[in-house]
Amino acid sequence: MVKKKSYKQSTRLVHGPSHSAKWDFTHHVTPPLSSSTTYRLDSAKRGARGFQEFGHYVSDTGETPVYIYDRLDEPTRSILEGELADAEGGGACVTFASGMAAISAAMSSVLVPGDEVVAHPMVYGCTHSLFVNWYARQGILVKRVDLNDIPAVKQAITERTRILYFESPVNPTLELIDIAALRKVADEVNAKRPAARKLLVYIDNTFATPFGQRPLEHGADVVLHSLTKNLGGFGTELGGAVICPRVMLPSLLLYRKDFGGILASKSAWSILVYGLPTLAVRIKRQQYTAGKVAAWLEKHPAVKRVAYPGLKSFPQRALARRQLVNFDGDFTPGNMIYFELDESKVNAERFVDQIAAEAYSVTLAVSLGHTKTLIEMPSSMTHSSYAGGDACATKGATAGAIRLSIGLESPSDILGDLSDVFDALLARPKAKRKAATAR
Ligand SMILES: Cc1ncc(COP(=O)(O)O)c(C=O)c1O
Known part of the structure; x- marks a missing residue:
């Protein structure tokens, strides 16, 4: 039975294929x-x-391909990739052992020494570390430019620039990058370039997921994911994915085969069976709660x-409404909140310690x-690689900043816990909880 394209994407993620080109x-x-690590x-x-x-x-010719060895290709992983x-509307997908394995493979399989990347200043801490600790020593220059500042982006691009790299929403600040605006820049640059040296638009879509944003529709070339997060959804599997045009598939598969960072089939199965079918319902519920918590x-x-x-009050509201849209066309602000404490009143470290x-x-x-x-606390945890006077350590990894990822608990319990922690640190009597009546 062939997958029914006429069904909604959220239904298709529940049912998946009953037949794939791979199995x-x-x-x-x-x-x-x-x-099975190896095949007869x-x-x-x-x-x-x-x-x-x-x-x-x-x-899909109806004939199962020849499998040789797990590190080359494997049926369960292949079904997840399909x-x-x-879900992203892409030509192909290659999964990896982690989000970082996917990001480094997607970049390293394209870049050669002497190439340049123009990347947004704020990215996930390990991606920042990849740029400053590894690409610098491999002869790849990563320029950090505000990717919403189009004149500055144009100025930073040279004939060696191969990738515009960003997250949107940005981890941890939730700033958005205008994907369509960067597509326009890339098209202008590419009009004068040969196919093999095209400038590519890469986006890490981990925060929004394909449920909340499909960057290829806005002009991105490559979409990256940490499957460890929303797509896996239950905190049990580490994984990563690259969704790319089919022309990039051979070099990504070769890279994965030779560097070896494959996604375990058991992790692929969990994401396929638990993560994807529950994605829409989890994000909808979490975002309902996130809206209440953010307003509070x-x-x-x-x-x-x-x-x-x-x-x-979100400064990029129009862009948010344009880009953060779910499969049904509804605005999808997501489950992540970023906030800064007034440290003259409550110290951020004491706040998270009190939570713990x-x-x-x-x-x-x-x-x-x-x-x-x-x-x-991004500044001392996920984004601690920015510490030490790095030029990129500007907005986002500030000391009083806190990142909150909303789960599936009752909103009133989350608000009750946050309220108790504030009250304890402000030496105020605990507010009465309304657990019995709140939803
Ligand atoms: C936006 C983003 N991209 C990539 C990664 C890396 O993912 P992984 O931990 O699966 O390597 C993370 C991890 O937190 C992330 O937040």
């Missing part, structure tokens, strides 16, 4: 989990054919600033997109 499992309700080849000819065909796009490419935080006297795309000590529904932990609400 026919028509009579399963749940996709099967394959766990029947003949030397079949083995040779498998190696010959490796790295090419497999179209689902992710479909904004009114709190000890909070200096809250960034949440669903708030009226007293809160039940909010957990002091890095990562995001979990069933549980997670809180962390």
Whole structure:
């Protein structure tokens, strides 16, 4: 049975394919989990054919491809890749062992020494570390430019520039980058370039997920994900994905084969069976709560600033409404909140310590997109690679900043825990909880 394109994407993520170009499992309700490091080849000819065909796009001919060895290709992982490419509307998908493995592969498989990248100043801390600690020593120059400042972007691009790199929403500040504006810049540059040296627009879509934003529709070339977060959704699997045009597939598969950062089939299966089918319902619920928490935080006297795309005060509201749109066309501000405390009233470190000590529904932990609400301090945790006087350490990793990833708990419990922590630190009597009546 072929996947029904006429069904809504959220339904398709629940049902997935019953047949894929990589594996026919028509009579399963749940996709099967394959766990075989190596494959029976029947003949030397079949083995040779498998190696010959490796790295090419497999179209659905009704014939299962030749599998050779897990690190080259594997059926469960392949089915997940088909689902992710479909959800993002992309030509192909290659998964990796983690989000960082996906990001580094997508960049390193394109870049050669002497090439340049223009990247937004604020990105996830390990991506920043990849740029400053590794690409610098590999002869790749990463220029940091505000990617919403189009004249500055144009000025930074040279004939060596291959990639415009950013996250949107940005981790942790939730700033948005205008994808269509960068597409225009890339098109202007590419009009004078040969196909092999095109300037590519890369976006890390981990915060929004394909449910909340499909960057290819706005002109991105490559979409990156940490599957560890919202797409996995339960905090049990580490993984990453690159959604790219089919022309990039051979070099990405070759890169993955030789550098070896494959996604385990068992992790792929969990994401396929638990993560994707529940994505829409999890994000909808979490975003409902995030809206309440963000509005509550904004009114709190000890909070200096809250960034949440669903708030009226969000500075890029028009762009948010244009880009953060779910499969059904509804505005999807997401489950992440960024806020800064007024440190003359409440110290951020004491705040998260008090959470760790007293809160039940909010957990002091890095990562995001979990069933549980997670809180962390970017400046000393996820974005600590920015410390030490780095020129990029501007907005976003400020000392009083806090990142909150909303989970599936009752909103009133999260608000109750946050309120108790504020009251304890401000030496105020605890506010009465309305747990019995609140939803
Ligand atoms: C936006 C973003 N991209 C990439 C990553 C890296 O993902 P992973 O931990 O799966 O390597 C993270 C991790 O927090 C992230 O927040």
